[in-house]
Amino acid sequence: QAYDLVGKIRDDRPLHAYEHWLANFDIVQPGERRLIDRLLTRWGNLPRVCLHLVNGGDEAARQRTLASIAALCYPTTHITVLEQLPAAGRPADEWQWAIPVGAELAPAALVWLAHQLRQTPDAKWIYGDHDLLDEKGKRHSPAFKPDWNETLLHSQNYIGWCGLWREQGTAAIPQDGADSYRGWLQLAHQLAPQDIAHIPALLMHVPDTLPQQDGYETLASLLQDLPVGVTLESAPHGICRWRWPLPAELPRVS
Incomplete structure (x- = not known):
C-alpha cells in the first residue's frame, strides 16, 4: 500500500513502459506553457539560436523537422533557420545547432538552453539528451547522458546530434554523423571542462534510420x-x- 501511494507522486512513479514515462514527465501541459512564456519574458536577453538543417532527407522529413521548430516554446525573433551553408560566418555568440532532416526538437528545447545559460553563462558548448523515432513516429531508446566525460567521448559519439555550440567564427557546420563527431572531438580539445554543460532533459528526437557512424x-x-x-x-x-x-x-x- 505504501508503494502504491508513493507511486502516485509525479516525480516517483514505477516505470512500466517508455510511453508511460513520456506521458508523465515529458509532455508540456498548457499551464506549463503559460509559465514558460512568463519566464522567458522575465529573463530577457535570451540567447539567439541558428538551426542548420543538414544531412539530406525527403520533403516529408523536412516538413516534420520544420513543424517541430514552429512548435518551439521560444520567441521566433531569436531563431534563424538555414537550409544551406551560410555564405559567411554567423554572428559572434549566436548558438549553432545542426539538425539532421527528419529529426524533431522538443517544444521546450531552447527554453532549457536559456535556463542552462542562466546557470553557466560562460558555457561554449551545451548538449542534452535525446531519443529515437521509428518510422511511425513512435519514440523509443532514450539516451540519458552523463555530464561531461571526455574519456567516454573518445570511445563513442555519445553527444550525437544533440549539441549546440557558441559561435566563435571557426567551427564548420557538420553535414553528417562523422562530421558531427569530428567537430565534438575538436571542441573537446579546444575547451576546458567548465566551458561544457549538460542539460539532463530530452531535447531532440532523432530518426532511427540515420546511419550509425x-x-x-x-x-x-x-x-x-x-x-x-x-x-x-x-x-x-x-x-x-x-x-x-x-x-x-x-x-x-x-
Missing part, C-alpha cells in the same frame, strides 16, 4: 599520437575500444 574510423584519423603501447580497435555499435598495455607481472586479485 563508426567511431573507430573518425578517432583513428584524428588521434595520431597515442600513448606508447595503446591501440584502437573497432567494436560493435560504433564504439572505439582502447587497448592499454598490461604490466608483465599482473597483480593478484582476490
Whole structure:
C-alpha cells in the first residue's frame, strides 16, 4: 500500500513502459506553457539560436523537422533557420545547432538552453539528451547522458546530434554523423571542462534510420599520437575500444 501511494507522486512513479514515462514527465501541459512564456519574458536577453538543417532527407522529413521548430516554446525573433551553408560566418555568440532532416526538437528545447545559460553563462558548448523515432513516429531508446566525460567521448559519439555550440567564427557546420563527431572531438580539445554543460532533459528526437557512424574510423584519423603501447580497435555499435598495455607481472586479485 505504501508503494502504491508513493507511486502516485509525479516525480516517483514505477516505470512500466517508455510511453508511460513520456506521458508523465515529458509532455508540456498548457499551464506549463503559460509559465514558460512568463519566464522567458522575465529573463530577457535570451540567447539567439541558428538551426542548420543538414544531412539530406525527403520533403516529408523536412516538413516534420520544420513543424517541430514552429512548435518551439521560444520567441521566433531569436531563431534563424538555414537550409544551406551560410555564405559567411554567423554572428559572434549566436548558438549553432545542426539538425539532421527528419529529426524533431522538443517544444521546450531552447527554453532549457536559456535556463542552462542562466546557470553557466560562460558555457561554449551545451548538449542534452535525446531519443529515437521509428518510422511511425513512435519514440523509443532514450539516451540519458552523463555530464561531461571526455574519456567516454573518445570511445563513442555519445553527444550525437544533440549539441549546440557558441559561435566563435571557426567551427564548420557538420553535414553528417562523422562530421558531427569530428567537430565534438575538436571542441573537446579546444575547451576546458567548465566551458561544457549538460542539460539532463530530452531535447531532440532523432530518426532511427540515420546511419550509425563508426567511431573507430573518425578517432583513428584524428588521434595520431597515442600513448606508447595503446591501440584502437573497432567494436560493435560504433564504439572505439582502447587497448592499454598490461604490466608483465599482473597483480593478484582476490
